[in-house]
Amino acid sequence: MYLPKAFAQQAQFQAAVARAARSLAPQVVSIIPTLGDDWMGEPSVFFMVILADSAARRDRLSKVTNQVSETVVQQVQPLEKWGVLPYFNFRAESEQARLNQSTLA
C-alpha cells in the first residue's frame, strides 16, 4: 500500500507547514494541519488557518485567504512533494479562542 510522504514523515511535514505559517505572519497566527482522507478516500491535509482578527475583515477576506492558500501551496507543495491533497479552512483568532473555551468548559 502506498503511504504518502506526509503520513510517513509527519514531523518534517509539520515543520514545513510551520515555516510557511511564519512567513505569513502577522496576518496568520497559526496553521494547524490535520492528515486524513477526503470524502473520496484520497489522502489529504486539512489546513485550519487561524487569521489575526485584523486580517479577518470581511471586505478583504477573499484577498487574504487566496494569498494564504497560494503561499502555503507554493511553499509546502502538499500534493507534489508530500502526496496529500490540500484543503483550507479559515477562522479568526477570536473565533478559535471562543471554540477552545467552550471545549474546556
Add this chain to the structure above:
Amino acid sequence: MSFPDDLLELAQHLADLYPDRPHQASFRRAVSTAYYALFHLLISDATANWARPELRAMLARCFDHGPMKTASKATIAEVTRVLKANPPEGREKTAAMHLRTVANAFIQAQQQRNDADYNIAKEWTPLEVASHLALVSDAFRAWKTIRDEPDAQAYLVLLLGPREGRPNQPKPSGAGVKRKKKLNSPGAPPRA
C-alpha cells in the same frame, strides 16, 4: 437570474440569516448550497452545448461528483504545469489562472459540502462560512470571464468523467485480434 446564481444568493442569505446568534443549521445549509451553486453553474454551461434543449436535463444527470473532482484535480495539475513554464502575459495566461480558480474552488467546496452535510462534530464559525462563500463567488466571477475560452470548454467535457472504463472505447488492437481468432475456431462451442 439563473438557477446557479439564485443558489449562490440563497447561500449568502442563509449565512446571514441570524447575524446576532448564528445557527449551525443555517451555516451548514449555506456551505452546502454554495457548492451546489457551482456544481449547477458548470453543468448548466456544459449541457447548454447540447443542441436539443429538451434533452439537457437528462444530460445533466450524467455528471457525478467524483469524476468532476477528478477532472478538476487534473485540470489544476495541467494549468499549474503551464503556468510554471512562465507563459507570456496575455489572454491565455489569464484564462489559465481563472480556470485554476474555478477548479480549485470546486474541489474545496465539494469537501466542505460533505463536511457541512455529514460531519456533525464540526462547528462552523462565521468566518469559515464567509470564506467558503467568497471562494465560490470568486469562482463564479472567474468562470463568467472564461466560459467561452477553449480550455474552459474542454474542462466542461472532462467533467463528464475519465475516458477509462467508458463503454464503446476503442480497444487495443491486440485484444480485438485475439477475440476474432477464438470466435473463428471451428472447435469452439456455440456462445450462449
